[in-house]
Amino acid sequence: MAIKVFRNFFKRIFSSLFKQKKEIKLGFYGPPNAGKTSLANRICKDFTGQEMGTVSKIPHETRKVQFKEKVEIEYKGKKMVFKMIDTPGIATKIDYENFLKYKMSKKDAKTRAKEATQGVIESIKWLDDMDLVVVVIDATENPYNQVNITIIGNLVARKIPVLIVANKIDLKKADIKKIEAAFPEYDVVGISARYGDNLEEFYESIFKISKKV
């Protein structure tokens, strides 16, 4: 009997010591050019020293789902491990002619448009696999965009916890109050992924919401 108690005791001690932390699948969703990759890069660089993907002024720069596994985020002495999933921006229309404005050749613009449409499809497919989603919204744009509403509606329907990030608060046109007014039931964190402003509040919210996972 005593041997059995001892064996169970040591088993528990060892398993808690060597138990792998649960990896939370953290998705970044939103319309194109909202700053999903910029934010994912900022987090990855802070905690792994490496970036996730390239960023550009040209919309639909991210056209494939990108991952970074085992990203350990530390905040106020607490640690959590995430699988970061950066998704292509979701749009309802893609016109290759819009890319021509950026001095792109017609052939490249058409290729980019084709890849972008496939990226949107891929993003939608991945919705089912998320544990927690950060919806990145450009704070200088109108939040009443159907893409934002459709993404959040799908997350609510799937019972996936959501954090709304109002990005680009460094810009004059940014209006966080408008975003808060549109989504009052959600935590809205205003940040600048480009300059790293207010990321402390972002990490605090992520840790808080992660408890629901």
Add this chain to the structure above:
Amino acid sequence: MADKKRGVKHLGRIKGFAIQFLPYSEIRSLDSDERIKKILSITLGNNILILQGRLTPNEEARLIGDTMAMIGHVKQFKGIELAVISGNGKESVFGKLKSGIANALVGGDFGAITIIGPATIVKEMKRNPKKIELLLNR
């Protein structure tokens, strides 16, 4: 020329289109695939569709996915513009969303209106809690 002198601006030629109203009863008995197919076939016919009620969030996402799959395969199709309004205008987007989802699950949220137009005709749907404005391509 005379108009120019008087400072009158021409609106330019608006491409041909029609506005089609679809009561929810027309899609009630359809499954998700059939609903999306019907909506896209109306939109592809250069129609701006005004649908009584709304799709479920999952159907909205599938509509976007199917739209993307058609770009590049259907000549001159560049996608859609989409907007949904519901409730009394005083609710938040999320409030509308919650009641919308609850209603949609049981059958359509008849208080809502969904507007879907082809991107070749509808340049932008400007939306705020009180109204939706359709800006058309010339």
